Amino acid sequence: MTETSARPYRQVARAAATEKTQRRIVEVFFEQLRSKWLDEITLDAVAAGAGTTRQTVIRLFGGKDRLIAAANDLAYEKITGRRRLPPDASPAAIARILVADYEIDGDTIVRLLAQEQQHPELTPILIEGRAGHRAWINDGFSTWLDRVPASRREGFVDELVAVTDIYVWKLFRRDFGHGAPAVTDLIAGLLSKVLAEASR
Structure with a gap:
């Protein structure tokens, strides 16, 4: 292999390595968001968890703002996969899928919402999350909604x-102390009441 032909290969390998490092940094940052307040997370800790340096984190992301956006993209990717609904899913099936998702990331979402006023940089991703949830409702409940004037x-x-x-899940799960199966039944019951009204 000549020097000229080897150069594109090295560039591709370098780009792949950079992408892998970026993904690892974002995953570490996201994991820290699960258990820490934003003020408690340092770039040094993120770098150490990702097996890289603070300088690399800064070079790739600049700071927390871009890490927040990247973590949101990662969360969206995971949540979209977990919340995929089968055609004509029943209220009980929808509640099971929703609660299973909240069991994974519900506490993290509540933690982020609690920091929104203190950290305005969180507002864009939380607005996006609210819009995404509404879009999920429109799509997942289209069979019922299409019957409504x-x-x-x-x-x-x-x-x-x-x-x-999310706050309904928090109320039932964390404040009232119900287990996930009971929360699923409670949310399924609420959904059934709303959908019964929509069918009239």
């Missing part, structure tokens, strides 16, 4: 967003 549709979407909100 257009003038009433958004009102029913609001109700479905409310009964599937």
